[in-house]
Amino acid sequence: MMIWAVFAAMTGAAIFALLWPLSRVSLQGFADTADARSLYRSQLGEIDRDVARGLIAAEEADAARVEAGRRLLRAAGDEVSPAGETEPSLRRRRASSALMLSLVPLLALLVYGSYGSPDAPDQPLAARLAKAGAQQDFAVIFARMEAHLAAHPADARGWTLIAPIYLRQGRYDDAANAFASALRHGRASAELWSGLGEARTLAAEGVVTAAAREAFSDALKLDPRNPQARYYLALAQEQDGDTQGAAGSLKRLLADTPPDAPWAAPVRDRLARLEGAAGGEAIAALPEAERQQAIRGMVEGLAGRLEAGGGTLAEWTRLIRARAVLGQKEEARQAVKTARERLAGDASALAAIEALAHELALKEAAP
Structure with missing residues (x-):
């Protein structure tokens, strides 16, 4: 009123x-x-x-x-x-x-x-803040952190806390500056050096620059088993054209990685792509007879590994297609059958296997 x-x-x-x-x-x-x-x-x-x-x-x-x-x-x-x-x-x-x-x-x-908005209800500040919830609380706290660091730039602990947040937000240059400030004003650690290298790499759109390599090398000096630094240095080898060297580095990293580690799956995928590229280049350079023999050997190796247990949809798909291309229809049907058993708990994977069997004329092997 x-x-x-x-x-x-x-x-x-x-x-x-x-x-x-x-x-x-x-x-x-x-x-x-x-x-x-x-x-x-x-x-x-x-x-x-x-x-x-x-x-x-x-x-x-x-x-x-x-x-x-x-x-x-x-x-x-x-x-x-x-x-x-x-x-x-x-x-x-x-x-x-x-x-x-x-x-x-x-x-x-x-x-x-x-x-105007004559019918709009009142919007008290307290109600808006309560409705915003945790997101509003985080924004307020984050703004206070930035203000604190602007007033106290030598607070190494503050830079250590805010650097990973910048990294998750995609503010890679700010993250690199934060990691560098934490190292400059505080005690160096392998995590800070590897974080600085990752921020510099992401800021360069995935290219492991010389400055990033230097940071990863410093991280390995403090912790030779640091997985983050080892992965990015393997990526640097790949970018330099050393595919076999990169694959070897990733294999050694997987050997030191627990099976349930969160970075294990990305490392395996990267290694599979590298091995496929390296194997393809090497096989393509062989004479025809030797090339066919090498391809059969790779297929048999993949089949033996999958028969031993496990296997992803991509690996089973690759084996089934390879058997079909080589004219091994019975082996391909057996691979379809085994894939169904191993992937029984994944409906989308089963649908993909069925579509592949239909495409390659292997449907008669369906139970």
């Missing part, structure tokens, strides 16, 4: 500001008329003094008195209807006042109805 009272007061003030000049009567016309009468009376006195001194004749003096009297009468007649007080002007002033009194509030209501 208070807001409407404020709006009414503002509207009244605006109307008052518009009507105030119209309510005042101008006195400029009276001043002009009074000055004209004084002038003409002075002219009559001048005429009498000129006649007494013999400067003008009696006939000329009479004519001058008649003209001055005519002007004096005309000036006196103007005083009856001074400027601004005539009936037409009074009507115009009243009409203007009425228009302002009606149009200003109406225009204000129309504008507010078009662009």
Whole structure:
């Protein structure tokens, strides 16, 4: 209710500001008329003094008195209807006042109805903060952390905490600066050096730069088993064209990695791609007979590993296709059957195996 009272007061003030000049009567016309009468009376006195001194004749003096009297009468007649007080002007002033009194509030209501939100409920600050929940709390805390570090740039602990957050947010340059500040003002660790290298690599769009390699090397000096530094240095070998060296580095990393480690699966996928690329390049350089023999050996090796247990959908798909391409239809059907058994708990994988069997004309092997 208070807001409407404020709006009414503002509207009244605006109307008052518009009507105030119209309510005042101008006195400029009276001043002009009074000055004209004084002038003409002075002219009559001048005429009498000129006649007494013999400067003008009696006939000329009479004519001058008649003209001055005519002007004096005309000036006196103007005083009856001074400027601004005539009936037409009074009507115009009243009409203007009425228009302002009606149009200003109406225009204000129309504008507010078009662009305002009269039906929107109140939004108290406390309710908005409570609704924002943890996200709002994190944003406030994060802003306080940044403000604290701006005021205390030598706080190594603060830089250590905020650097991984920058990294997750995709602010790679800020992350690199934060890791570097933590190393500069605090105690060096393998995690900080590897974090700095990763931030520099991601800032370079995945290219392991010289500065990033230096950071990873410093991390390995403090912890030779640091998986993050070892993985990115293997990636650097791959980018240098040393595919076999990169694959060897990843194999050694997997040998030191627990099976349930979160980085184990990405390392395996990378290694599989590297081995496939290296094997393909090597096989392509062999003579035809030797190339076919090498391909059969790779297929048999993959089949033996999958028969021993496990295997992903991609690996089973690769084995089934290879058997079919080599003309080993019965072996391909057996691979389809085994894949169904091993992937029985994955509906999407089973559907993919069925589609592949249909594509390769292996459906008769279905149970």
